[in-house]
Amino acid sequence: MTDTLLQGRIALITGASRGIGRATALGLARAGAHVIACARTTGALEDLDDQIFAETGRHATLIPFDLADGAALERIGGAVYERFKKLDIFIHAAATLGSLTPVSHYEPKDFNRVITLNLNATYRLIRQLEPVMKLSEAARAIFVSSGAASNPRAFWGAYAASKAGMEALVRTWADEMEVTPIRCALVNPGAMRTRMRAEAFPGRPRNPAPARRDHPADGRAVTRRPRADAGDDPVSGMGSFRTRITCEDFSRKNKVYGSLSGAIPSNRVMTQALLNTDLSFPKPASAALLDELGQYVIAEPYPFVVDLEASRGMELATVDGDRITDWCGLYGSRLIGYNHPRLYAPDYMRRLVVAANTKMANPDFLTRECLDYYRLLHALRPKCMRGERVEVYAVNSGAEAVENMMKYLINLHHKKMQAQGKTVLNHRFIYFEQAFHGRTVYALNITKLSNDPIATRDYQGLIQGNLQVPFPEYDSRRREADNQREVDKCLATLDYLMSTYRDEIAGVILEPLQGAGGHRLALPRFYQELSRLCHHHGISWGLDEVQTSGGQTGEVFSIDLFDVPHPPQAVATAKKFGNGVVYMLNSMEDIGVLDSTWGGTLSDMVRFCEEWQIVEDEGLLQSVESKGARLFGGLNSLVEKYPDTLGNVRGLGLYQGFSLLYAPNKGRLIEMALEQEKLLLLGAGTDSIRFRPPLDVTEAEIDELIRKLGRLLGQL
Numbered sequence: 001m002t003d004t005l006l007q008g009r010i011a012l013i014t015g016a017s018r019g020i021g022r023a024t025a026l027g028l029a030r031a032g033a034h035v036i037a038c039a040r041t042t043g044a045l046e047d048l049d050d051q052i053f054a055e056t057g058r059h060a061t062l063i064p065f066d067l068a069d070g071a072a073l074e075r076i077g078g079a080v081y082e083r084f085k086k087l088d089i090f091i092h093a094a095a096t097l098g099s100l101t102p103v104s105h106y107e108p109k110d111f112n113r114v115i116t117l118n119l120n121a122t123y124r125l126i127r128q129l130e131p132v133m134k135l136s137e138a139a140r141a142i143f144v145s146s147g148a149a150s151n152p153r154a155f156w157g158a159y160a161a162s163k164a165g166m167e168a169l170v171r172t173w174a175d176e177m178e179v180t181p182i183r184c185a186l187v188n189p190g191a192m193r194t195r196m197r198a199e200a201f202p203g204r205p206r207n208p209a210p211a212r213r214d215h216p217a218d219g220r221a222v223t224r225r226p227r228a229d230a231g232d233d234p235v236s237g238m239g240s241f242r243t244r245i246t247c248e249d250f251s252r253k254n255k256v257y258g259s260l261s262g263a264i265p266s267n268r269v270m271t272q273a274l275l276n277t278d279l280s281f282p283k284p285a286s287a288a289l290l291d292e293l294g295q296y297v298i299a300e301p302y303p304f305v306v307d308l309e310a311s312r313g314m315e316l317a318t319v320d321g322d323r324i325t326d327w328c329g330l331y332g333s334r335l336i337g338y339n340h341p342r343l344y345a346p347d348y349m350r351r352l353v354v355a356a357n358t359k360m361a362n363p364d365f366l367t368r369e370c371l372d373y374y375r376l377l378h379a380l381r382p383k384c385m386r387g388e389r390v391e392v393y394a395v396n397s398g399a400e401a402v403e404n405m406m407k408y409l410i411n412l413h414h415k416k417m418q419a420q421g422k423t424v425l426n427h428r429f430i431y432f433e434q435a436f437h438g439r440t441v442y443a444l445n446i447t448k449l450s451n452d453p454i455a456t457r458d459y460q461g462l463i464q465g466n467l468q469v470p471f472p473e474y475d476s477r478r479r480e481a482d483n484q485r486e487v488d489k490c491l492a493t494l495d496y497l498m499s500t501y502r503d504e505i506a507g508v509i510l511e512p513l514q515g516a517g518g519h520r521l522a523l524p525r526f527y528q529e530l531s532r533l534c535h536h537h538g539i540s541w542g543l544d545e546v547q548t549s550g551g552q553t554g555e556v557f558s559i560d561l562f563d564v565p566h567p568p569q570a571v572a573t574a575k576k577f578g579n580g581v582v583y584m585l586n587s588m589e590d591i592g593v594l595d596s597t598w599g600g601t602l603s604d605m606v607r608f609c610e611e612w613q614i615v616e617d618e619g620l621l622q623s624v625e626s627k628g629a630r631l632f633g634g635l636n637s638l639v640e641k642y643p644d645t646l647g648n649v650r651g652l653g654l655y656q657g658f659s660l661l662y663a664p665n666k667g668r669l670i671e672m673a674l675e676q677e678k679l680l681l682l683g684a685g686t687d688s689i690r691f692r693p694p695l696d697v698t699e700a701e702i703d704e705l706i707r708k709l710g711r712l713l714g715q716l
Contacts, residue, residue, distance in 0.1 A: 007032035010084045010136075012129070014067065015094030017044035020144055020189060024091050025060070026051065033089060035060040036080065067094055067121035068113065075671070077128030077664035082716075086135040092122060093144045095163075103157040111158045118162030119169070126173055128664055130182070139182045143170050147188055280675060283320035302680075313337035314693065314701050316680070324674070327705060328682040329692035332515065332547040332655075335576040335611050336620070337694045348610050356603040362394065363599055373578075373605035376612060381583055382557040384567040391584045394600035398546035398574030399438025402509070404582050404594050405542045405572040406442050409507035411588055412540050412569060417503065426504040430497060432471040434517030434685065437509065437544050446509050449517055450686070467501070469493050473520040476648050487526045491533065498537040507569070508534060508541040512558045515547045518685025519657035521650060527562040540569040550576035551621045551695055553652035554628065561652060578604030620695040628653035630699055631691065634706035642713045654697065657690035665716050672715065677708040 011028045015021030017039035029035045029052045039045050042064040049060045061083075065072040080087050098114035099106065122143065133139035149167045152160030167186055174184035281303035282290055289305045304324065310317035314337055316324045326334075342348070355369050362370045377392045395401055410427050417424045431437070431446035436455075438447070444456050445463040472490040474483050498505060512527065514520040534541040548558040549571075555561050557571060567585060574580040579600030588594065615621060628651075635649040635658055648659040660666050663686050670689070673679040684690040693701075 004032045006089075009033040009088040010036065010080070010086060011089035011091065012036040012038065012080065012087055013091040013093060014038045014125070015092075015144075016048060017041050019093070021091065021093035022048055024093060026055070028089065028091075029056050029058070029060065034058070034084075036063060037061070038063045038065065039094070040064060040066050067117045070124065073121065073124040073128060074664075074667045076125070077130075077132055078662070078668040078716075080129070081132045081135075081662060081664065084132075086139075087129055087132045088136040088139055090125075090129055090133065090139070090141040091144075092125060092142070094121070095144065096159075098158045100155040100159075101157075102155060106158060114158035115162050115165075118159070119165040122166045122169060126169070130173075130177075131663055133182050134180055136181055141170075141182060141184045143167075143184070143186050145186045145188050149188075283318070283322070285319040289319065303674075308338070311338035313339075314697060322678060324678045324680050325701070325705070326680045327691050327693055328680045329694055331575070331682065332552075332692040333575040334692075334694040335550055335608070336614055336696045340611075340614060340696070342614055343607075343610065348606075352603055352606050352610075355606045358602070359598070360602045361597050361599070362602060362605075364597075367602065369602055369606050369609075370600075372609050373600075376609055377577070377581055380556050380612075382567070382571055383555070383560040384557075384564055385571070385583060385585055388567065388585050389587065391587055393582045393584070393594050394605075395580035395582070395594075395596060396598055396600060397438075397580045398544075398572070399440045399443050399580075400596075401546065401572035401574050401580030401582050402437045402544055403440045403442045404580075405544075405570045406446075406507070406509070407594060408570055408582065408584055408588060409540045409542055412586065413506040415589070416538070422503060426465050427506045428465045428467055428501055428504045429506055430467045430469055430494065430508040432469055432510060432514075434471055434514055434520065435509070435511055435544075436514070436516040437511070438546070452516065465504070467497050467505075469497070471514065471517075471520060472522045472526055473514075473518070474523055474650060476650055483523055484525070487523050487529070490522075490526065491529050494530065494533055498533060498539055502537055502539070505537075505539050508539060509544060510541065511544045511548070512562075513548050513553065513652055513655060515684060515690065519651065519688045519690035520685070521652065524562045527559065528564050531564040531566040531568070535566040542570040542572065543568050544572050546572060546574045546580075547692075548652070548655065549573040551615065551624060552654040552693070554624050556621075558652055576608075578608035615695055618696065624653045624695065627697065627699060627702060628656070631656050631702050631705075634702060635709075638706065638709055638713060641710065642716075645713050645716050651690075654693050654695075655691065657684060657688050659688045660716075661687075662716075663687040669712060669716065672712050673708070677712065679705070679708050679712075 006028060009028075009032070011025075011033040013021050013025045013028070013035060016025045016035070016037035021037075021039065022044075025035045025037050025048060035052065037045055037048055037060050042062075045062040045064055049062055052058065052060050063076070067073065094117070096114055096117045099110055126141075129141075133141065143166065145167055146159070146163045148156050148160040149163035152164070170184055170186055177184060283304070286303065286305040290301060290303070293299060293301065304318040304320065304322065307317040307319050314325050314327075316326045316338065318324065326338075351369070355367075360367060360370070363374065373394070374392060377394070378390065381390045381392065393404065395404055406429065409429075413427060414424055429446050434449060436447050436449055436452075437443040439455065441459055441462060444459040445461070445466055447456055448460060448468065449455060470490060470493070472483075472486040474486075494508075508530070510530070511517075512521065530541065533539075543557075543559055545557050545559065549556060550573075553561065557573070559568065559571070569585045571583040572581070573583070581600075582594070631654060632649060632651070635656055639647055639649060639658070644661060645665070646658050646660050649656065651657050660669065666683050666687050666689065670681045670683055673681045682690050682692055691705075
């Protein structure tokens with residue numbers, strides 16, 4: 001027997017193959033909802049679909065996948081949006097018990113799996129499904145919890161911790177959703193006749209008494225005080241609450257909803273159809289090599305293996321014979337394209353081999369090649385720092401360059417305080433929200449990405465006292481006055497912090513163009529006024545140009561685009577420069593503060609010198625302005641064609657980017673680009689795509705990018 005109370009509603013249920021999830025899926029289907037059933041086991045999902053069809057005459061949409069499959073989770077929001085355009089009901093019933101053992105006895109992989117499935121997957125599902133649930137007029141999210149969350153007991157450590165974390169996460173999300181159409185509830189069903197209970201209590205009856213029920217959910221995450229009569233174990237509800245959820249709670253009074261008119265599939269839709277997981281990458285030769293890598297290291301490489309020798313220009317060749325156009329540029333590391341013909345000249349090859357055959361301790365054991373590199377670095381120093389006695393120091397990586405820049409600024413601060421007869425009480429840095437400065441400990445403490453919290457999770461705060469400031473990002477969709485107001489607010493905050501902590505601030509660290517944090521830049525006035533503020537307060541400032549230096553923004557260093565009145569005290573760079581590099585405006589008297597056995601790699605020094613000669617000989621810097629304008633114009637033409645899909649084109653020179661108006665489309669676009677167009681795109685932040693081409697990208701390649709993006713955007 002079925003009814004139409006939930007006709008036209010779309011309901012997604014995890015753990016739908018058995019137990020609570022299966023019963024919920026059947027109940028919602030009987031009430032008229034179209035069910036999207038998610039679970040690991042294909043056969044059990046098909047049995048569910050058979051029963052739904054037998055009772056209702058309608059099929060469910062089936063998604064067999066493991067909640068530990070992060071790639072599948074990252075596609076689910078976009079897939080639901082593509083097929084249904086909204087999500088009305090989300091029931092998260094999937095969970096795992098894990099081992100019942102003392103905390104100290106857990107194997108890390110077993111403990112991590114419980115946290116991954118019960119907590120991390122909840123976060124990832126919320127992140128993916130929130131945007132599509134906001135498109136419903138009255139969305140409901142129900143999370144199945146346990147008394148173990150609030151009343152843990154011996155041997156239940158992993159499960160109890162994961163459920164407690166899930167409840168905290170859901171309560172937080174519920175508060176955030178208060179002004180949206182989404183209402184949330186946590187439900188502890190008490191002792192139920194499920195496989196998990198049988199695993200936890202193999203000697204107990206599998207037919208517990210029915211759970212007592214209280215009042216209907218009020219739409220917010222619910223908290224109840226422990227009840228002594230709830231039972232004597234975490235699963236049966238030590239400290240549990242029970243909430244009655246009825247089909248009426250999913251419907252909005254006085255509102256009639258029509259059917260989905262063709263949107264409900266007439267047959268089973270499996271993962272391949274809904275989530276586009278029938279992917280061509282990785283192909284056989286790559287898959288074998290990637291599988292072997294997985295035996296040695298936990299990594300997330302791209303789903304192909306590069307044939308470096310066969311790569312040319314903008315194209316990466318793969319061991320399977322594919323050619324992929326690389327607009328990622330090895331994360332902004334490519335100065336020029338792959339395998340430029342001049343990099344195979346005999347004299348250069350001889351010098352490169354000599355440099356590569358011995359790992360030198362640079363510059364302690366000086367070579368002509370190392371001196372050539374330092375001479376070129378000094379010649380390329382930022383224009384705003386010229387006229388001063390600039391020193392340069394080479395290290396191995398961008399994170400090391402930033403770390404050494406911070407050490408340099410601390411040294412300057414210490415000397416300044418000594419000269420004023422003051423005691424150094426603290427060394428604080430001011431840094432900007434969504435900044436990414438690297439993965440060393442110092443750098444991680446001025447890094448915090450909302451889109452990549454794992455990067456800093458265990459390290460943020462190890463160095464106390466740093467001050468985060470909102471970045472005044474420019475948005476082309478805002479009015480000019482609103483963008484200017486963002487600059488004024490940020491400058492006012494900076495002025496207050498500099499006045500309050502003047503003697504404690506060692507420096508201000510800034511990316512002129514944020515990359516991983518969302519491809520964000522500010523109005524030119526911000527950089528100019530920041531330099532004035534620092535000068536006024538006598539506070540040093542340093543630039544992280546690890547990704548933006550090299551010329552793609554229109555200048556070798558992007559800060560030179562903004563005509564700042566007072567130069568920064570330091571600039572850190574790397575990537576295209578082959579090694580990490582720190583430019584310092586003032587000499588450091590304390591020799592040895594910046595020191596390392598390996599002061600950069602000699603072969604990279606030789607290669608960079610040769611590549612820069614190519615840049616100069618081919619006039620590549622001079623063509624950035626015209627090619628950047630072509631890319632900017634092409635992307636804006638796509639905004640005009642697809643105004644509901646993308647917007648906010650912004651950037652400097654060839655380093656352009658845009659935002660997708662529906663955030664889950666970011667991952668989907670990146671995947672579609674590789675699969676359909678053999679195009680490698682680079683994400684930024686939660687919703688943006690950024691482009692990082694080499695200097696020798698051609699106008700024809702820019703035009704081809706726009707054509708391919710047009711085909712892809714038309715499918716979102």
